[in-house]
Amino acid sequence: MEGHxxxxxxxxxxxxxxxxxxxxxQIGQAVQAIADLRLPEWRIISLLSSSGGMSQxxxxxxxxxxxxxxxxxxxxxxxxxxxRFDGQDGQARNVRLALTSKGKDIHTHVDTIMQKHxxxxxxxxxxxxxxxxxxxxxxxxxSIDAWRx
Numbered sequence: 001m002e003g004h005x006x007x008x009x010x011x012x013x014x015x016x017x018x019x020x021x022x023x024x025x026q027i028g029q030a031v032q033a034i035a036d037l038r039l040p041e042w043r044i045i046s047l048l049s050s051s052g053g054m055s056q057x058x059x060x061x062x063x064x065x066x067x068x069x070x071x072x073x074x075x076x077x078x079x080x081x082x083x084r085f086d087g088q089d090g091q092a093r094n095v096r097l098a099l100t101s102k103g104k105d106i107h108t109h110v111d112t113i114m115q116k117h118x119x120x121x122x123x124x125x126x127x128x129x130x131x132x133x134x135x136x137x138x139x140x141x142x143s144i145d146a147w148r149x
Contacts, residue, residue: 035106040073049107053086053098
C-alpha cells in the first residue's frame with residue numbers, strides 16, 4: 001500500500017502543476033483581452049484590492065514573485081497609473097503601494113469576470129467538497145512553508 005501512496009503523491013504534484021498552468025493560462029488570456037494586463041499585474045491589482053495596500057516585500061511573500069519581477073511590474077503599473085506609492089519618495093522597498101482610481105475601476109471590471117470563471121471552475125464541487133478542498137490546500141501550503149529540506 002505504501003507504493004500506492006508514493007505514486008499518488010507524485011500524481012498529486014503533477015495534477016497540481018497541470019491545474020495551476022491551465023488556470024494561469026486562462027486567467028492570463030482573459031485579463032489580457034479584457035484589460036490589457038499581464039497576469040503579474042492582475043495578481044498585484046487583486047492583492048492590493050483585498051489588502052488596501054502593501055509593500056513590495058509583502059507582495060513578494062503573498063504571491064511569490066521575485067524581487068526583480070515585482071520591481072519591473074510595479075514600475076510599469078505606476079507609469080500606467082494603476083497603482084501609486086503611499087509614502088515618502090516612493091522608492092523604498094517598504095513603502096506601501098495602493099491602487100489608483102483607474103486601478104480600482106479595472107479591478108471591479110475584471111473581478112466580475114474572474115468571479116464567473118471561478119464559479120464555473122468550482123461548479124462541479126459541492127459546498128462540503130469546496131471546503132474540504134480549501135482546507136487541504138491550506139494544509140499543503142503550511143507544510144510547504146514548514147519544509148526545510
